[in-house]
Structures are given as C-alpha cells and as structure tokens.
Amino acid sequence: MATCSATSAAILSASSKPKSSSGLPSRPSLSFSALRKPILSPSLSSSCHAVTSKRPSFVVRASANELPLVGNKAPDFEAEAVFDQEFINVKLSDYIGKKYVILFFYPLDFTFVCPTEITAFSDRYEEFENINTEVLGVSIDSVFSHLAWVQTDRKSGGLGDLKYPLVSDVTKSISKAYDVLIPDQGIALRGLFIIDKEGVIQHSTINNLAIGRSVDETLRTLQALQFVQDNxxxxxxxxxKPGEKSMKPDPKLSKEYFAAI
Structure with a gap:
C-alpha cells in the first residue's frame, strides 16, 4: 500500500527542473493525479460542457468526420526503436499481410508500473510468437532512454533484454494518432491495441496511469479474434478460451449454446 500511495504523487512537473547533486537537472517526478479528474481533449471539452450544462448525459457525440479506431485501419507509423540493444527502424505497415500486432503504449521509462508490464509481455513473448503475433511497446521517450533502461538490471528497476522492440515516440505523433496522449502532460495513457493481419484494429483497451494491464487477457482476446476470423x-x-464452446450468431442456433451451459 505504501508503494501505491507513493506512486500516486504528481506527473511531469515540467515547469520546475530541480538540480541533482551533480548539478544536472533531475528527472521530473511522476504522479498519477490524472486519476482524480476526467481527461478531455480540447476539441471535446467545450462541447461536453455544453451538453452537460443542459441535462445529464452519458454520451459524447463525435463530429461526422471522426471514426472509432476499432474496426478501422490502424494509423501507420515509422519510428526508431531499440531491439537487442541496437537501434532499429520499425514501420507498422511492414507487418500487414504477415502478422498480428499487439501495440501497447506506456507513460515513461524508468517508472514503476511500466516495467512490470513490459517485462511480463517479454516473458510471455513466445506465446504470441507461436500464434503469429508481434509485440511493440511505445512511449514518448528517446531511443537513448530506452537503451539505458534495457541495459539496467531488472532487480534495479530496469528491463534487461527484451524479446520485442521498444518504439520511441518523441514527437508524440503516434500517441496522438491512437488517441492516448494526455495533452497537458505530454505522455500516453496505457493504451493497448490488437491489430489483425489486414491492418485493422480489432480491439483496444485504455487504462489510466496507475493501473497495469493483463497479459493473460490480452492473449485470450487475441485468441478469440483469431478464432472468429478463422470461423x-x-x-x-x-x-x-481456446477449446471452449463457441456460439452461432443466430436466434435459433444460439440456443444450442445456451442449452449446453
């Protein structure tokens, strides 16, 4: 509990840069204060206020030219990444027609919840590889920060060697394209997207900063996606889960499933 409350302190105080004992600016402190207030994009905040000032509403109406990410083509990107302690180039469209992709965003290198997620996906990487899936992690940090974190031992809060690339989104363009960027803090929420071999986003989940994700649930959802695409x-x-009874999407045939449970 002490760790959680200490972790929930404040995110990126960019205006003040305290000096370390070496005289260099120290790393900004991280907090998860965003949990305590809703995050609205500038384009939605005024319209939401207009709706709620008239009557309570649970619906935010998007403009006509806005499409949901799920069910549509994943925004392509090309960026530098760190893999096997080297700098490489990653382009999402290179996987089209070849592999499924798990694309997940995390807030910052050298933090607390983030390494638990990143190493968990690495430790289970073979399970994704066995079902023709690549894993890509993304944050707004530079490749130099990624490299330093990979070269740090896990027992010291580092990552050690990873089995998939960590992508650098220093321009924040990828985070913006996937609608996970917190504009006033300059970091991404914990967004995760499952992209099929045709480049279509079939699943997304977005957690706030203090809440880690489940590799088990990501794998289960991916397996369900692959099953329905094959059937x-x-x-x-x-x-x-694989091996369990599925259902026919038909008023009469679906009763076979309900009768069996």
Missing amino acids: PDEVCPAGW
Whole structure:
C-alpha cells in the first residue's frame, strides 16, 4: 500500500527542473493525479460542457468526420526503436499481410508500473510468437532512454533484454494518432491495441496511469479474434478460451449454446 500511495504523487512537473547533486537537472517526478479528474481533449471539452450544462448525459457525440479506431485501419507509423540493444527502424505497415500486432503504449521509462508490464509481455513473448503475433511497446521517450533502461538490471528497476522492440515516440505523433496522449502532460495513457493481419484494429483497451494491464487477457482476446476470423460463422461468448464452446450468431442456433451451459 505504501508503494501505491507513493506512486500516486504528481506527473511531469515540467515547469520546475530541480538540480541533482551533480548539478544536472533531475528527472521530473511522476504522479498519477490524472486519476482524480476526467481527461478531455480540447476539441471535446467545450462541447461536453455544453451538453452537460443542459441535462445529464452519458454520451459524447463525435463530429461526422471522426471514426472509432476499432474496426478501422490502424494509423501507420515509422519510428526508431531499440531491439537487442541496437537501434532499429520499425514501420507498422511492414507487418500487414504477415502478422498480428499487439501495440501497447506506456507513460515513461524508468517508472514503476511500466516495467512490470513490459517485462511480463517479454516473458510471455513466445506465446504470441507461436500464434503469429508481434509485440511493440511505445512511449514518448528517446531511443537513448530506452537503451539505458534495457541495459539496467531488472532487480534495479530496469528491463534487461527484451524479446520485442521498444518504439520511441518523441514527437508524440503516434500517441496522438491512437488517441492516448494526455495533452497537458505530454505522455500516453496505457493504451493497448490488437491489430489483425489486414491492418485493422480489432480491439483496444485504455487504462489510466496507475493501473497495469493483463497479459493473460490480452492473449485470450487475441485468441478469440483469431478464432472468429478463422470461423466467420461463430462468435465467442464471455470469457471464451481456446477449446471452449463457441456460439452461432443466430436466434435459433444460439440456443444450442445456451442449452449446453
């Protein structure tokens, strides 16, 4: 509990840069104060206020030219990344027609929840590889910061060697394209996207800063996606796992599933 409360302190005080004992600016402190207030993009904040000032509403209406990410083509990007302690170039469209992609964003290098997620995906990487899936991690840090973190031992809060690339989004353009950037803090929420072989986003989940994600649930969702794509006349009920009974999306045939549970 002490660790959690200490972790929930404040995020990126960019205006003040205290000096370390070496005389160099120290790293900005990280907090998860965003948990305590909603995050609204500038384009939505005024319209939301207008709606809620008239009557309570749970609906935010997007403009006509805005499409949901899920069900549409994933925004392509090309960026530097660190893999196997080297700098490489990663282009999302290189995977189209070849692999599924797990694309996940995290706030910052050298933080607390982030290394638990990053190393968890690395430790389970073979399970994704076995079902033709690549994993890509993204943050707004530079490749130099990524490299230093990879070269830091896990017992000291580092990552050690990873089995997939860490992408650098220093321009924040990737985070913006996937709608996970917190504008006034300059970092990304914990967004995760499953992209199929055709480059279409089939799943997304976005956690606030203090909440880590589940590799188990990501893998299960990916397996369900692959099942329904291989079996277009089937759908997966809640909590479905490989080998379990699926369902026919038909008023009569679906009763076979309900009768069996």
